[in-house]
Amino acid sequence: MKNIKLILVTALLMAGVSAVSGQEKVRIGIAGLSHSHVVPLLRSLDRADMEVVGISERDTALSNRYARQFGIDKSIIYTSLDDMLDATRPEGVVTFTSIFEHLAVVEACAPRRIHVMVEKPLAVSTKHAAKIKRLSDQYGIMVLTNYETTWYPSHYEGYQMIADGKVGDLRKVIVYDGHKGPKEINVNPEFLDWLTDPVLNGGGAVIDFGCYGANLLTWMLKGQKPESVVASLKQYKPGTYPKVDDDATILLSYPQMEGVVHASWNWPFNRKDMHIYGSTGYIYVDNQQDIRYRLDERSGEQKMKAASQSAPYSDPFTFFASAIRGEAKMHPYDLSSLENNLIVVEILEAAAKSHRTGKRVKLSK
Numbered sequence: 001m002k003n004i005k006l007i008l009v010t011a012l013l014m015a016g017v018s019a020v021s022g023q024e025k026v027r028i029g030i031a032g033l034s035h036s037h038v039v040p041l042l043r044s045l046d047r048a049d050m051e052v053v054g055i056s057e058r059d060t061a062l063s064n065r066y067a068r069q070f071g072i073d074k075s076i077i078y079t080s081l082d083d084m085l086d087a088t089r090p091e092g093v094v095t096f097t098s099i100f101e102h103l104a105v106v107e108a109c110a111p112r113r114i115h116v117m118v119e120k121p122l123a124v125s126t127k128h129a130a131k132i133k134r135l136s137d138q139y140g141i142m143v144l145t146n147y148e149t150t151w152y153p154s155h156y157e158g159y160q161m162i163a164d165g166k167v168g169d170l171r172k173v174i175v176y177d178g179h180k181g182p183k184e185i186n187v188n189p190e191f192l193d194w195l196t197d198p199v200l201n202g203g204g205a206v207i208d209f210g211c212y213g214a215n216l217l218t219w220m221l222k223g224q225k226p227e228s229v230v231a232s233l234k235q236y237k238p239g240t241y242p243k244v245d246d247d248a249t250i251l252l253s254y255p256q257m258e259g260v261v262h263a264s265w266n267w268p269f270n271r272k273d274m275h276i277y278g279s280t281g282y283i284y285v286d287n288q289q290d291i292r293y294r295l296d297e298r299s300g301e302q303k304m305k306a307a308s309q310s311a312p313y314s315d316p317f318t319f320f321a322s323a324i325r326g327e328a329k330m331h332p333y334d335l336s337s338l339e340n341n342l343i344v345v346e347i348l349e350a351a352a353k354s355h356r357t358g359k360r361v362k363l364s365k
Contacts, residue, residue, distance in 0.1 A: 023325070025047070025048070025049060025050050025051040025321075026049060026050045026051070026091050026092060026320075026321040026324050026325065027050075027051055027053045027088070027089065027090045027091045027092075028050045028051065028052050028053065028090055028091070028092050028093070028094060028317075028320075028321070029052070029053060029054045029055070029056070029084055029085065029088060029090035029092070029093040029094075029114075030052060030054070030055040030056070030093070030094055030095075030096065031056050031081055031084075031093050031094070031095045031096065031097060031105045031108075032056065032057060032095060032096045032097030032098075032101065032105075033055065033057040033059070033062050033063060033066055033096055033190075034057075034059070034062065034096065034097060034098065034188075034190040034191055034193075034194065035096035035097065035098075035119055035191060036187055036188045036191045037096060037119050037146075038066075038094075038096040041094065041317060042066060042069075042070040042072070043070065044317075045070065045072070047317070049312075049317070049318055049321040049322070050317060050320075050321045052076070053076060053088040053089075053090055054076050054077075054078060054084040054085070054087065054088030054090060055072070055076055055077045055078065055084065056077075056078045056079070056080060056081040056083070056084040056085075057077065057078075057079065058079050059190065060079065062190055063077050076088065081104075081105065081108050082108055085108060085109065085112055085114065090114060091114065091115065091324050092114060092115040092116070092117065092320055092321070092324045093105065093109050093114055093115070093116050093117070094116075094117045094317070094320065095116060095117065095118040095119065096119060098194040098197075098200040098201060099119075099121060099123065099124045099194075099200065099201050099202055099207070100124050100128075100194075100199060100200045100201070100202070101200075102118045102122065102123055102124075102128070102132070103123060103128045103131055103132055105118070106131075106132045106135050106136070106141075106143060107131075107135065109141065110135040110136065110138065110139040110141050111139060113139055113140070113141060114141065115141050115142040115143075115144075115320075115323070115324055116141065116142070116143050116144070117143075117144040117145070117146055117316065117320045117336075118143070118144070118145055118146065119145075119146055120145050120146060120147045120211050120212070120215070120341075121145065121202075121207060121211035121215075121341065121344055121345060121348065122143070122145045122338070122341040122342065122344065122345055123202075123345050124199075124200075124201070124202030124207075125202065125345065125349060126342075126345055126346055126349050128345075129341075129342050129345040129346075130342075132338075133338060133342060136338055142323060142324075142330070142338075143338050144319075144320060144323070144330070144336040144337070144338075145215075145336055145337075145338075145340075145341040145344075146316040146336065147211070147212060147215055147335060147336075148272065149177075149212055149215075149216065149272055149335075150215075150316070150335040150336055151309065151313075151314065151315055151316065152272075152285075152287075152288045152289075152306075153288065153289055153306035153307060153308055153309050154285045154286070154287065154288055154289050154290065154291050154306040155216065155274075155285060156306070156309065157291055157304070157306040157307075158274070158276060158283050158285050158291060159219070159220060161283055161293065162220065162276065162278070162283070166278075166281060166283075166293070166295055167276065167277070167278025167279070167280055167281035167282060167283060167293075167295065168278040168279030168280035168281065169256065169257075169278055169279045170220070170221075170256065170257045170276070170277075170278055171256075171257050171258070171277050171278060171279055172257060172258050172259075172260070172275075172276075172277040173216075173217055173220065173257070173258075173259050173260070173274065173275070173276050173277070174259075174260040174261075174262070174274065174275040174277075175212060175213030175216055175217070175259070175260070175261050175262065175273075175274045176262045176267075176271050176272070176273050176274065176275075177209040177210075177212040177213060177261075177262070177263050177264075177271065177272050178205060178208075178209045178262075178263055178264040178265055178266070178267045178270075178271060179265065179267055179269070179270040179271070180265065180266070180267060180268070180269070180270075181237065181240065181241070181246060181265035181266065182195050182196065182208075182265065183196075183240055183241075184240075184265075185270075195208065196241050196243060196244055197243060197244070198243050198244050201244070202348070203233075203244055203245060203348070203352060204233075204241055204243075204244030204245040204246050204248075204265065205233075205244075205245055205246050205247055205248050205263045205264050205265045205266075206231070206233055206245050206248035206250070206263055206348065206351055206352065206355075207348060208263070208265070209248075209263035209264065209265075210248050210250055210261055210263040210347075210348055210351060211344050211348060212261075212263070212272065213250065213259065213260075213261030213262075213263065213274075214250075214252075214261060214343070214344040214347040214348060215335055215340060215341065215344050216274065216335070217252060217259040217261075218333060218340045218343045218344060218347075219333060219334065219335050219340060221254065222333055223332060223333035223339060223340065223343065224254060225343055225346070225347075225363050225364075225365075226252035226253055226254050226259065226347065226363060227253050227254060227255065227362065227363065228252075228253045228350075228360045228361060228362045228363065229250060229251070229252055229253075229347055229350035229351055229354055229360070229361050229363065230250075230251045230253075230354050230360045230361070231248060231249065231250045231251070231350075231351035231352070231354040231355045232248070232249045232355060233245035233247070233248045233351075233352070233355040234246065234247040234248070235247075236266055237265070237266070241265070245355075246264070246265040246266060247263070247264040247265065247266050248261070248262075248263045248264070248351065248355075249261070249262055249263075250263070250347070250351045252347065272287070273285055273286050273287060280295065280296055280297075281293065281294050281295040281296055282294055288306075289305045289306050289308075290303070290304075290305060290306075291303070291304050291305070291306060312327065312328045313328070316336075319336070346363060346364070347363070350363055
């Protein structure tokens with residue numbers, strides 16, 4: 001009898017858990033496999049929040065390789081994006097194509113009322129970005145842009161310290177992003193092919209890593225555009241990257257402060273860090289969790305670890321699924337938002353123009 005009661009109690013508890021978390025998984029499609037940021041998703045296909053129902057990839061050798069590596073059922077893999085969308089009817093599509101192809105993915109998904117998440121940056125040009133915006137508005141779909149740094153708890157801690165006035169008025173923000181170079185860190189060949197192509201990627205390090213700083217600054221300043229942009233792009237390794245820049249410094253002038261973005265394929269190691277200077281103190285965001293700060297002239301530097309973000313704000317795929325369900329809310333100029341990332345593309349385009357002309361470029365009002 002005790003055993004029967006135990007079984008009944010266990011069953012009821014399990015039923016309760018199911019009732020709480022037993023909503024249907026969000027149906028997700030994958031557009032493209034050439035961006036190696038797809039790998040974390042392929043490693044975790046057995047998820048509670050979403051089900052990958054279809055994959056589109058023109059390169060059959062690439063899709064076959066991933067199917068073998070991750071045990072993917074080949075019946076869900078298509079060579080045509082349109083065929084995949086019509087056959088599997090996903091609610092959202094995560095995009096791992098070249099940046100140039102982001103527009104084509106949105107053009108396919110928007111009329112079908114399918115939400116889209118792309119890898120950073122949103123688009124290769126303001127022309128592409130404007131078309132994406134029109135499609136998003138016309139068909140009422142979300143178009144999110146994913147950055148690794150969106151999920152850094154340290155950034156939210158730093159943001160809150162700024163909002164609380166801990167360092168006074170913002171005066172200068174310096175953002176450092178990059179690594180030794182995509183070839184040097186052995187990115188997959190199919191990724192390297194378009195990452196170093198000025199058409200398919202829109203540029204080199206200025207696009208690949210300049211977007212991080214532009215995104216963070218736009219977020220911290222609640223959507224304020226810089227008045228002007230000045231940039232210097234370098235090609236320190238023309239033998240390795242003959243078609244694109246491998247180092248970029250971007251200066252963003254705001255009425256009350258200055259932003260500096262250092263984006264490079266020439267750092268001695270991987271880095272994604274940021275220095276924030278206010279009128280009374282500073283905050284150094286060293287990595288995902290570590291922060292150093294000094295709040296006034298009399299105090300010494302202190303250290304802290306940012307607490308981890310709770311779901312759905314802990315990773316891009318959980319957030320996307322939650323946003324599709326209408327649970328996770330996105331505000332204008334949030335890091336993933338379309339409003340923020342339209343400005344990011346405008347900043348990057350201005351940076352390229354500034355380097356090309358040798359002049360300061362003013363942004364539209």
